[in-house]
Amino acid sequence: MKILIDTCGLDLGYKEILKAVSMLNDKEIQISVIGNENIKNDFKNNNIDFIIANEEISTSEKNPAFAIRKYKDSTLVKGLTLLKNDSFDAFISAGSTGALLAGAMLVVGRIPNVKRACLMLPLPNIKYNKKTFLLDVGANVDIGPEVLLSFAEMACEYVKNTTKNSSLSIKLLNNGIEEEKGTELTKETHKLLKQSSLNFTGNIEARYIFETDADIIVTDGFTGNVLLKSVEGTVNLFKSTLKDLANSSLKNKLGLGLIYTDLKKQLSSLDSSKVGALPLLGVGKLVMKAHGSSNAEAIYNSIMASKDLVDSHFIKKLIEIYNNRG
């Protein structure tokens, strides 16, 4: 099995890949990396193939589709082209989500009969011992109910494939749990989900995303973005509140000192940086989006997650589902 890893986009630097590969002891997996020739020598003695791509698409790139067309020698465009040509079974990148999605669509292409590719994110859960996957967090805006249905279907296939749990609960994010509440989009999507073969368990309000029994929560990419960034803003609001508290009195400073290490550990569980890569759903080949802050452990997890998806013919399964819709 051949897996290609993008050396760009990693906040902690490409050397985390070296550490991750040294943790592997699966002889089936052959790792290649793609990056600037300046760093080629670093990968020499590690049984890692190095593919040269001297351009980099920045994670702050404002027009991803334009960048994909312009930077032909970028790690993203070259890496995705090699994936399309079957030179690799999977491509892992921590690069710009927008550029990776645009590149995957433009270079690799969609699964036939799937309109848009999307991205999931796992949410922590305080009530049930499970992960809930939220999608789309890949900025698909102004989409119709059929597209949201396909997002739910693909996410469902992914979670089934990964957890071996086949009785998954799917919910729709809305501004009320009532069927008749919401926008035209959510009301129409509610109807479609209800008619589908999925185990649709109704609407969910954003208030309950961390304590739901749902396995999957579906929404459009605009709303998904607002939701995630609200959570991020609120976490920062707490951090700032705690900092103010520590500075307000010796008693508080002492109290916070006692809980500091454990609180930091707990809060870091809200941080997605330790999560392995997740597949872009709807793309014809296995493109894995890793978090920019991935460390060696997260990259190792990303490699193993890719291997599992390749082994279980995940993309082929998705293609077969939509093949019947033609």
Add this chain to the structure above:
Amino acid sequence: MKILIDTCGLDLGYKEILKAVSMLNDKEIQISVIGNENIKNDFKNNNIDFIIANEEISTSEKNPAFAIRKYKDSTLVKGLTLLKNDSFDAFISAGSTGALLAGAMLVVGRIPNVKRACLMLPLPNIKYNKKTFLLDVGANVDIGPEVLLSFAEMACEYVKNTTKNSSLSIKLLNNGIEEEKGTELTKETHKLLKQSSLNFTGNIEARYIFETDADIIVTDGFTGNVLLKSVEGTVNLFKSTLKDLANSSLKNKLGLGLIYTDLKKQLSSLDSSKVGALPLLGVGKLVMKAHGSSNAEAIYNSIMASKDLVDSHFIKKLIEIYNNRG
């Protein structure tokens, strides 16, 4: 000046109104309340007029517009009718937001040339010593860019009127700060805001709502709802994390014990229950939405806020602005 207060919808009960009125020492203000005749005697000795309305629209009412048409003897319908007939200068209610908005539109009516009535909410700010008003949080979904522009204009007039600050900064909630990013709605609204006479300072991501220099952030009611409820869900996640921490070790229990009182105080500043009532913007008379968890202090603040808005002819100013658009 005659102010009417709804006795329904208050989590702490209608007796908070009695406490609030006892705090008043402004002889200009004449308070009346509206409620079930069973509680009439409680208001007897307090120089408060009592108006009987024996029906109550529940805060969990699923179809507000239907309820407004059905419950003619409800405090909401009767109170709003008295407001419409100029028997009162302002109506304060902690009832269901949906029913109050629907009732205000159906009974009192809109300001001419304003398409929708909306509701604001003040957000705390960790960087600037100010409040940022978010709107719409009144569930106006599937609205066009012109409606969002009118929301921004009306909120601006409110903040100007209340703070006497006339150089207000207005931002548009979006999934990116770039002008070309977002949905059709946000892109079109961006254009309109830019062309308007408002001091539009660009898009804002949900990540930065608690640390922005903006005075007003505008969005549609669906997105506003998701944002607020995400914040609420994250606050609960945090509380649950702290609880787990306290149970995890004696050291953590001790640490949390030391900061408990002050942390609770800080977190309560995120709680909107202590905020006074805010006007429904776009309604032809002064309808003030109070928080369900309002205590006597919040009700007192709501009365004083209503008085200021009546004194400054706030509704008349709004009517004049839109009069020119006819």
